[in-house]
Amino acid sequence: MKYTLKNEDGYSYLESGEGTPLIILHGLMGNLSNFDGVFDHFSDLGYQVIMPELPIYTLPLLKTNVKNLSKFIKDFVKYKGLDKYILMGNSLGGHIALFHTKLNPKNVTGLVLTGSSGLYENSMGESYPKRGDYEYIKKKAQDVFYDPEVATPEIIDDVFDTLNNRNKLIRTIAIAKSAIRHNMGKDLPTMTVPTCLIWGKNDSVTPPEVAEEFDKLLPNSELHWIDKCGHAPMMERPIEFNEKLEPWLTKHFGTK
DSSP states (O other), X not given: OOOOOEEETTEEEEEEOOSEEEEEEOOTTOOGGGGHHHHHHHTTTTEXXXXXXXXXXXXXXXXXXXXXXXXXXXXXXXXXXXXXXXXXXXXXXXXXXHHHHHHOTTTEEEEEEESOOSSXXXXXXXXXXXXXXXXXXXXXXXXXXXXXXXXXXXXXXXXXXXXXXXXXXXXXXXXXHHHHHTOOTTTGGGOOSXXXXXXXXXXXXXXHHHHHHXXXXXXXXXXXXXXXXXXXXXXXXXXXXXXXHHHHHHHHHOOO
């Protein structure tokens, strides 16, 4: 990625392009680079693409939850002077996008969810007691993808470091518990915003039946599959991801 991280008034984010605002939210152990292909592609197609770093590890522990991360997005878009915007999220980022939409339905004009939590996810669970076991963490990181080679040494090291940092581990567990508490099942039928679901057919974290349940409960959704792909399609199959997303965006927002 050829862009410089902006640090302004307590916010760290990447921004490129002009046009319809498209805000991208990363997952619990994800980072901004997970969306390199999406960011580069759509910032050249008439979208103001913005990716904030979520304060998962810097919020006070008692405020480290889905609700307060949603509030962070509300404060951030206000800071950026945005009134209408599309939200895109992977895993926890999708869950935050959903919760934010629930509370701010007049502001969110579209949703893009990929491997989103909010209904169910198969988290790392029992791996926490084994957080010092590098090979175990490596296997868990590889299992996120259909192709284990996508889990580069840098990605594995990052997950390993996160789970072996006491501050980050405590907040990771707090967020995971919060995600379970903030189940969106009862809210989805009331959320009429156009929603694009892009799912890996081999997702083992939020399996295909989760995508089907999202599609069933959301009144205005379209479900698109990517074969031989795991929990993070925008990382593992970025070209196919963009090929699914671009026509949907054009259909609903008229941008090329």
